[in-house]
Amino acid sequence: MSSTRDRILEIALDLFSQYGYSAVSIRDICGYVNIKESSLYYHFTNKQAILDEIINKFEANASLLMSRLEKSLSISFDYSDFNSFENVCVYFFEEYLMDDYCNKVMRLLIIEQFNNEETRKIYDEWMFDKPLRFFAKVFFVLSDMDVIKNNDSAALAVRFYSPIFMYASRWLLSGELTEERKRLFQECAYKHMNKLFIDIVRI
Amino acid sequence: MSSTRDRILEIALDLFSQYGYSAVSIRDICGYVNIKESSLYYHFTNKQAILDEIINKFEANASLLMSRLEKSLSISFDYSDFNSFENVCVYFFEEYLMDDYCNKVMRLLIIEQFNNEETRKIYDEWMFDKPLRFFAKVFFVLSDMDVIKNNDSAALAVRFYSPIFMYASRWLLSGELTEERKRLFQECAYKHMNKLFIDIVRI
Amino acid sequence: MSSTRDRILEIALDLFSQYGYSAVSIRDICGYVNIKESSLYYHFTNKQAILDEIINKFEANASLLMSRLEKSLSISFDYSDFNSFENVCVYFFEEYLMDDYCNKVMRLLIIEQFNNEETRKIYDEWMFDKPLRFFAKVFFVLSDMDVIKNNDSAALAVRFYSPIFMYASRWLLSGELTEERKRLFQECAYKHMNKLFIDIVRI
């Protein structure tokens, strides 16, 4: 069932995320997919269409993920302790920042943001806007439930997310994504999460 | 002076930082410099040589800047108050992160880190390693002078630098570098600087 | 049949043998084949690949021809007179030295031997080594069959082949290959062949 079309998308993402859109040729993609270049045009109208679909799929996936996370805030977030906060963070780290597919698209967006205003907006949305908004909501809920001291939730979101973003930039979104680098990120991210929670938790 | 050579470097940096190395052609550069393509090869042996020189110059510049900053820590940092810390931060913001030349090279490095391991190292060094080390030293000095509470200076550096890095990534190193975006960055960066200093200063 | 590919090979050989590999451009070849330059790269990975294939084909052809000649020595060479010797020489002259295809490749090899050690070896093999070895065998067989006086067959090969080689160098492998020059070569070559046979034949 892994159709040619899907293999094209998969390999194109692999290559785009490694070298950037313009540095990857149709030849390169087809070489890995093991089809002739002309065959690719049966599946996609042009090179741009591949990139578009990759980004669209990412947005759909990421939206689903985010809405699932948001839903968890209103449903399963009913017991007021560290576990809920931790669960949310772990989910966000593992399923979003460290997820192979998301990781590749983010690398791609980092490169392509410069060429294309629309791509820049998507990059900004999913790298900064959505995560910051989401964690602001998390802290708002926590504060509302008196788990943490009443505080400026937007500022807390920055304080929580910016080191995460820096660690991700440095170890997840740069160079090869090795298991070692993943562990390095996890270590720092979890330590930061714990420390911050202790700092802000009520009593 | 040999201004053609400099103009090539200048325009190449402009274009590389906007579209990435591989998306910019020799034709593009020469078009803006207003010379024929063959003339470019009088000044540079090949396209890569232009990129190399840009990066080398950046490293020289940035090294100078960093060493000047470090020197200021040992010389002018003799009075123990907020002013010294503020001066250092302002210098770092204005002359490094917000400096036009540095800004362009950083954008370039963001893109090129993916193609080239050596570039990735330079990117890591000047984006993460050097700034974090420098601010760790700053906090160490401040703590040594009893300006701030004794603390883990490396952790403080992360706490200080990561929001700065995030703001820079979002507003200085993405999209067009407008005056408005600069102001946005400054506002957030200075507010963060002040708030953090209050949090950690001795009484 | 895939005739474009063959036409490229044919015209490339024509031009290479006239002007030398490096003096002939892809543009030149495509001009004569009447295709666009980019189309050539569908059939060959690069310019060198055209040359390689030409030389490989020549070696295959020439090997076949030589093995056919050698076979004739053991099979049809059973009656001990001048005819057999003459037949072999005529075959060698007409099908090898004077053959259009071989002639062109030899010209090409003459030029390219200087640039490339491997080519030099092929040149040496097919211009000197193989012919001299072959005629040494011919004279050895003739001597074995008592057709000619017992003699040093290697020395006889040199005595027979060197004027042939000189005539070929002068008239077949230099300037345009006109019918007149072919006749000139044939006249000299056949006269030489006859004279030498008379000199060495038994009584």
Place this chain on the structure above:
Amino acid sequence: MSSTRDRILEIALDLFSQYGYSAVSIRDICGYVNIKESSLYYHFTNKQAILDEIINKFEANASLLMSRLEKSLSISFDYSDFNSFENVCVYFFEEYLMDDYCNKVMRLLIIEQFNNEETRKIYDEWMFDKPLRFFAKVFFVLSDMDVIKNNDSAALAVRFYSPIFMYASRWLLSGELTEERKRLFQECAYKHMNKLFIDIVRI
């Protein structure tokens, strides 16, 4: 006194004889001479002029050498034995075929004969015509002095010169001109000379 001009000629000949005229660039020549490309045009009007001068100088040199050889036939050739013949041959081998300068020009002519009709004529003249005429004259003189059996001197010239030409083509004018290859040539050439003289000498 080795002026720049001379060094250009020397290096150009070196390179032309190795790679052929069209495969050698002005850049290449100037690189070895250690001058800038523009400087070359002070000494020569264009690339062709270098080649022309090389060939002109060769013709002058070779003419002088040949006329000296011819003079020796009428002056010092007064005693009727092998020595005279040997001396002439040695001189021809050592000062002409094996001479470094002549050797390089001959290689050059071998390549360039294909591009240019005039060059082809020079090649034919100095490689075939002049040597064959000269040795025909030698044998005519020897026969006139009753040193050798009365014979067709033109045919003798071919019989003498063609193996020499073949050995020269194979070992002096192909590949690198090493001392070993020179010795190989000498060995074969002298052996051939001796054997032929014995064959044709009176009693």
Place this chain on the structure above:
DNA sequence: GATGAATGAGTGTTCATTCAT
């Protein structure tokens, strides 16, 4: 004598794309 700077024309090659089969 030599060079810095430039150039038009040309080099081999790659690009994304088309289209008949």
Place this chain on the structure above:
DNA sequence: GATGAATGAACACTCATTCAT
């Protein structure tokens, strides 16, 4: 679904040459 064959435009780069200094 896939491909063989083609192409115009662009690619980085080299060429021999010019000319003011």
